[in-house]
Amino acid sequence: MSVSVFDLFKIGIGPSSSHTVGPMIAARQFTCQLQATVGLAAVHRLTVELFGSLSATGVGHGTDRAVLLGLAGHEPDRIDPEQIAPAIADIRTRRSLALMGEHTVPFIEKDHLLFRRKSLPLHPNGLCFRAYNARGDEIAMREYYSVGGGFVMDAAGERVLNPPASAGPDAAGHGRGLPHAFRTGAELLAQCQATHMTIAQLMVANEQHWRSAPEVHRQLMAIWQTMAGAVQRGCASAGNLPGPMQVRRRAAELHRALSRSPEAALRDPLLMLDWVNLYAMAVNEENAAGGRVVTAPTNGAAGVIPAVLHYYVNFVQGANQPSEDGIATFLLTAGAIGIIYKENASFSGAEVGCQGEVGVACSMAAGALAAVMGGTPEQIENAAEIGMEHNLGMTCDPVGGLVQIPCIERNAMGAIKAINAARLALRGDGQHVVSLDKVIQTMMQTGADMKSKYKETSRGGLAVNVVEC
Template sequence: MSVSVFDLFKIGIGPSSSHTVGPMIAARQFACQLQAGPGLAAVHGVTVELFGSLSATGVGHGTDKAVLLGLAGHEPDKIDPDQIEPAIAAIRAGKTLALLGERTVPFTEKEHLLFRRKSLPLHPNGLCFHAYDAEGTEIAQREFYSVGGGFVIDASGERVLNQAATAQPGSAGHQQGLPHPFHTGAELLAQCRATGLTPAQVMAANEEHWRSAAEVQRQLMAIWHTMAGAVRRGCASTGHLPGPMQVRRRAAELHHKLSSAPEAALRDPLSMLDWVNLYAMAVNEENAAGGRVVTAPTNGAAGVIPAVLHYYVNFLQGNCKADEDGIATFLLTAGAIGIIYKENASLSGAEVGCQGEVGVACSMAAGALAAVMGGTPEQIENAAEIGMEHNLGMTCDPVGGLVQIPCIERNAMGAIKAINAARMALRGDGQHVVSLDKVIKTMMQTGADMKVKYKETSRGGLAVNVVEC
């Protein structure tokens, strides 16, 4: 598989890339296949089965709504977050669902959306769709797996692309002829040494195999502006997050405190940490509320990279006017590191715990920050390695199956850790004992050894020790 930076950074909606974005893509794909196959007119009913982690934490993560919206033809990057609740309410009130907005079939969640405790063979996040004719005979059946970060595969292991994405050159899957292919940290460093390019320049050259340099830059800036928008909205939103815990949104209050007493920063040299915490929490509160965020590389971990990128723009560049080249370098470097995780390990909390989400985001952000601070390729690889090494073993135990506790604060901690990892690497010469590839291998092995109850099932850890109100 060949992965693009735009496969890792996807504009979508909260609260979960594996449990919301992926299932929405899978459901829409099934509806599109019905349209292309037997035809929507032949379909008189559909049922959906959710397996494993999608069943265990699907309601808290919005999987149920995502599947309905996907069948109705919505796409995560295009749907207006404000239109989600009205669309779901209409389906529930009418007890019908219009496949791709065209073919209305009866649909009640109790009867047609089924939660199965067991897992399907390929991955803990499995879905199975069925379609029936007028006599109730099954005319189509497809299995999908949402394998983390909004990536979806089918039962044969083939990547399933969002229908809109398939029309664009440069989506993952087109690996022929990349000028600088790499699959591991060692191969990325070898490309840098052979060509004299930085990791960001290697990535840019590969991206330009699929799309023009101007289009790469345009899409990178769209990613940045969406991240910045999530920070802005998170800093302006008050009240409580959805769900029975009634978790209070804190970013707006923190933003007000920090903005209204700037002189306090002069007395406290670590006040910058408050701002980094704010950026991360603002994004993750927005994600938990089902708002517009960038999967980076997952939604649960969507706050780490924007927080460190805002730290770079607001504190290291010295003003709020973003240097677009620096932002592009940051995102391309983060993407290069994320690809190595995607190709050799996992981005799925259901597969490897939170190591694969906040851990990977921390690693990507650490390497990216080292890059824009002038690090060599070796220092960048070292920063990425440190960013993961100290997240090894981190479990996924969301309280109430919601991407709120511990996820929101965990992103803030991941961002701070990434900044420290970059600084540690930049104080060295790039030589180090544990390579990025070795830490990725260790992360994958640790995830395989981790008990299922610590992998996005809400059956262990904080999820069982914190009582929901």
Template sequence: MMLSAFDIFKIGIGPSSSHTVGPMRAALLFARSLEQRGLLARVARLRVDLFGSLGATGHGHATDQGVILGLFGDAPDTVRPETVQPRLEALRRTGTLMLLGTTPIAFDRVRDIVFRGEESLPEHPNAMRFTAFATDDAVLAEGSYFSVGGGFVVEGGQAVAQTAAVAVPHPFSTGDELMAQCRENGLSVAALVLRNECAWRPEAEVRAGLLRIWGVMQQCVQRGFGIDNPLAAQALPGPLRMRRRAGELHRELLAQAGAADPLAAMDWVNAFAMAVNEENAAGGRVVTAPTNGAAGVVPAVMHYYQRFVPNASDAGIVDFLLTAAAIGMLYKTNASISGAEVGCQGEVGVACSMAAGALAAVLGGTPAQVENAAEIGMEHNLGLTCDPVGGMVQIPCVERNAMGAVKAINAARMALRGDGSHYVSLDAVIRTMKQTGEDMKSTYKETSLGGLAVNVVEC
């Protein structure tokens, strides 16, 4: 089944697509399954077991919070971030959870959500098991779910459909197939993906939806800069007490406007990326692109396009997102976008590849140059580990997004200086990324058991 651009770019909340958004979706699916089976009124209590990476770093990634929100009946794209903490406090105080907002059950966050980081299920390192009990402690229902990156969820071995299966006019599953489709039909990558998207919804709706995605990205940057967001002056949540820097950097850049600094654009890109990922780390609203941990790369490069490229337009923004989505689909289909599965090369590396190809496209690149830029973006992120300090999406994640964005811009510029021919294909680098992830020790795949996570002392 072909993925949609709206599968790759999904509106959610921080701090993690795999550890917060995915568990929220899984909990909502399980709760709805109880309702559909007529069991909701019989539920007295629930237990949620979190395995593998979810168990190991779930505290720092707010996995338990995501689960609770899903049980409340919240979805990642509609939950209001400002309501989360008051409702969690009410749950702590009363010990009562309103399942799907209608059915009260006894619930204790510490007792009923069990972190089993030392145990893994064979299907995927991000595993959850939900168990519903009746008043006599008899098991009413069980369900296993796997959060496979980018907010995607697999239930009991079956993929949960993100977009209804339809026949698209230009199907592709590899980079070579995508390039062949572009050549044979005389289409850019964006135009080809747009035609596919129109198999699901009218073109006007596609464009409006993508501009809504862009609007959420812009709002996230503004909030990260502290504009109409007093919380941006606070340290990020958690024991690290990490200072937010994007707002201060933004103010400095505004004060220095007009100064003769040939690298000022790089400072702006850093500010854009850090604003997004600091907002993500604070639990704010972001767009998975393709994950929350890598959510700052694509918006930062899009802001670079808007601010520094002459004649930038909304049409260019739509083409950027369509092109980036095509590249993201290839990684999702043929490898992984889960840090728990392949390390951060599958998150920031993929985001860098997506942004590089998309920027090359809106700067006038041919499909071959787009593929080249995307390949360069990943080639120089191969082996990137996922080793969050304290299990939190803060160090090195915030700065890593800024580095990924700058690298994407350079990759696009390198590709545009060539004619599109290159030795390493995008398909080859995707295969290599997948193989590298398989060879990588589990300690470097979102477990916080290796790398910076054990060499930086938590304050």
């Protein structure tokens, strides 16, 4: 499987790419298949089982609501976040839902949406859908795996695409015949050396396998605009986040404080860190509230890349004259690094802990920042490596099963770390001992050794030491 930059950066909804976006895609895919095979009219009843981490933290991560919305035909990139609460309330009140908005079946969550503690064999995030006819016979059954970052696989290991988003000459997404295919950091560097292209130029050439160069640019700007919109909404939204902990949103207050006294920057050169923290927290508060964000490469880690990109636009480039080319270079370079992780490791907190979410986002952002600050491919690879090396072993232990604590602050920390990783790399010549490929391999091995209680189950770490109110 080859991966496009737009597979990594997907416009979706919070709070989780693996527990919200992926299950919504899987549920919609099952319904599309029912429509194409037995026909929706043949369906009298259906059940959905959530396994492993989807069961353990699914309610806090919105998996239950995502499944209902997917069965009703909604897509994560198109649904209006404002419409989610009324749509769910309607299904719960009527105790039924309309498959693809067309054929109504009874759906009572305690009977039809079942939480299973065990895991399915292929991944901790498994789902099983079954449909029955009027006689009670099972007429369809499918298993899916939400493997992180909104990627969904079926039981045969084939990737499930969100149908309208896959439009293009390579709808299956295999991407065979890319002009500059690479799976590892070493291959990426070799391609750059052989072609004398930058990583971003190489990525544009590969992306044209799926879409034209102007379309690549247009979609990159749409990703940037969505990231900027999430920062703006986060900075304007006060109050508490959903859930029993009633976690207070902090970005709006911080934004007011920073905007009130720009002269403080003259006294405190590190005030820039407050702004980076603000950008990251604004996005992740928006994500935790179920708002519109870009999966980058996951929703739990959705704040790191926008925060570092805002730092670049506002503090390096100059906010008055943002260069679209600079933004495109940033996103394409981040995407190239993300592809190497996707090909060799995992974005799934349920599989490798938070090193696979915030750690990968930090690595992608570090390399991207090094690129737009003039780094060579070797310095970019070094920055990406540093960004992961110092996140190795980071567990996933969300308190209350919600993507709030430690996730929101963790994105701020990841963004700051990414900026420092880029600066460390840019002070060197690109030569270094630990390669990006080695650190990715180490991350994957560390994730495999990690106990499951530290992998998005909320059965260890902060999740058991902090009392949920």
